[in-house]
Amino acid sequence: MTKQAREVLFREAEWTDAAAFLAFMAEVADQTDFLVMDEGGLPFSVKQMETILQESAASAGKLCLLALLDEEVIGVVNVVQDKRQKLAHIGDVFLAVSKPYWGQGIGRILMEEMIAWAGHTHMLHRLELTVQVRNEAAVRLYQSLGFEIEGTKRHGAKSTEGDWLDLYYMGKLIEVDENR
Amino acid sequence: MTKQAREVLFREAEWTDAAAFLAFMAEVADQTDFLVMDEGGLPFSVKQMETILQESAASAGKLCLLALLDEEVIGVVNVVQDKRQKLAHIGDVFLAVSKPYWGQGIGRILMEEMIAWAGHTHMLHRLELTVQVRNEAAVRLYQSLGFEIEGTKRHGAKSTEGDWLDLYYMGKLIEVDENR
Numbered sequence: 001m002t003k004q005a006r007e008v009l010f011r012e013a014e015w016t017d018a019a020a021f022l023a024f025m026a027e028v029a030d031q032t033d034f035l036v037m038d039e040g041g042l043p044f045s046v047k048q049m050e051t052i053l054q055e056s057a058a059s060a061g062k063l064c065l066l067a068l069l070d071e072e073v074i075g076v077v078n079v080v081q082d083k084r085q086k087l088a089h090i091g092d093v094f095l096a097v098s099k100p101y102w103g104q105g106i107g108r109i110l111m112e113e114m115i116a117w118a119g120h121t122h123m124l125h126r127l128e129l130t131v132q133v134r135n136e137a138a139v140r141l142y143q144s145l146g147f148e149i150e151g152t153k154r155h156g157a158k159s160t161e162g163d164w165l166d167l168y169y170m171g172k173l174i175e176v177d178e179n180r
Numbered sequence: 181m182t183k184q185a186r187e188v189l190f191r192e193a194e195w196t197d198a199a200a201f202l203a204f205m206a207e208v209a210d211q212t213d214f215l216v217m218d219e220g221g222l223p224f225s226v227k228q229m230e231t232i233l234q235e236s237a238a239s240a241g242k243l244c245l246l247a248l249l250d251e252e253v254i255g256v257v258n259v260v261q262d263k264r265q266k267l268a269h270i271g272d273v274f275l276a277v278s279k280p281y282w283g284q285g286i287g288r289i290l291m292e293e294m295i296a297w298a299g300h301t302h303m304l305h306r307l308e309l310t311v312q313v314r315n316e317a318a319v320r321l322y323q324s325l326g327f328e329i330e331g332t333k334r335h336g337a338k339s340t341e342g343d344w345l346d347l348y349y350m351g352k353l354i355e356v357d358e359n360r
Contacts, residue, residue: 038265085218086338125344126335151331151349155306158266164305169331169349 006069008106010113012057013064017073018049021066024073024098031099033160034135061088061123065113067097067106074098077110079117081124089125091118095138103137111145119174127174130167132157139168147172186249188286190293192237193244197253198229201246204253204278211279213340214315236260241268241303245293247277247286254278257290259297261304269305271298275318283317291325299354307354310347312337319348327352 061081
């Protein structure tokens with residue numbers, strides 16, 4: 001069976017994915033400095049990650065959607081709703097795809113699924129993210145999905161070479177269905 | 181003694197200020213919808229707040245500076261350094277002044293002291309905040325202190341009347357002293 005013929009599975013993360021999820025995050029943190037995680041990925045133990053994923057799965061305003069190839073996580077989109085009641089209409093979006101799988105549409109599918117989900121929450125009205133200005137493929141992807149560049153966060157990150165990097169603030173407004 | 185003759189004291193918060201600080205935050209949350217705290221202010225107990233203030237006082241990248249009139253907190257500027265190592269150059273700024281004391285320069289003094297402090301941390305390179313576009317006095321204050329409007333966060337908040345409000349993303353770059 002060729003690599004291309006294997007099927008990518010998209011599904012919501014469960015607490016049992018904690019170890020695989022942490023391994024993925026450590027891997028992508030190492031693969032690219034487009035992301036700003038510390039070396040080693042997320043600062044959580046498997047136990048802590050299990051709790052976080054469990055909470056995410058149980059929360060109507062949170063989403064952790066995985067792309068899996070066989071048992072391996074190769075992509076994730078994560079949305080966290082703002083905790084403050086008055087800002088509960090805002091969802092913060094994080095997307096990462098493992099570098100060997102860039103350019104194959106995995107990120108787009110994750111984002112499209114996430115946007116469809118957000119429209120059905122009846123709570124989220126604004127999706128937002130930041131992206132490095134130099135990460136042109138990601139900026140184009142987000143724009144094609146209706147995210148707009150709302151501004152530039154100067155020196156929002158630093159490259160591994162020590163240069164300051166600018167980020168775009170991007171946001172997408174989604175209609176809240178009032179007839180729920 | 182007239183009200184005007186009483187002296188405003190500016191000093192860093194200590195853990196013993198926890199109750200007064202929480203009372204202040206509940207008060208300002210109630211006074212204005214320029215802020216986005218939930219009703220009742222911060223969702224912390226006095227005990228939790230004591231720990232937060234203690235940590236803040238002990239952290240080189242955190243600041244909680246109070247303006248006090250007699251024993252009462254009438255203003256605060258708070259800075260939290262980003263926890264992620266790669267973003268440790270970013271300080272998130274929060275400013276609030278009790279409404280009866282608006283327009284008397286309390287906010288300006290708090291901000292000036294904070295900016296001077298940030299310059300001495302040898303860590304913070306970027307200060308950032310969001311402010312409602314309609315809060316013109318605050319926008320002017322921040323601009324006069326070197327903060328630039330970097331973009332517009334569409335529908336970043338909701339008024340008490342239920343209208344969507346836009347926020348400005350504002351940022352100020354400060355020189356990191358390399359000769360520390």
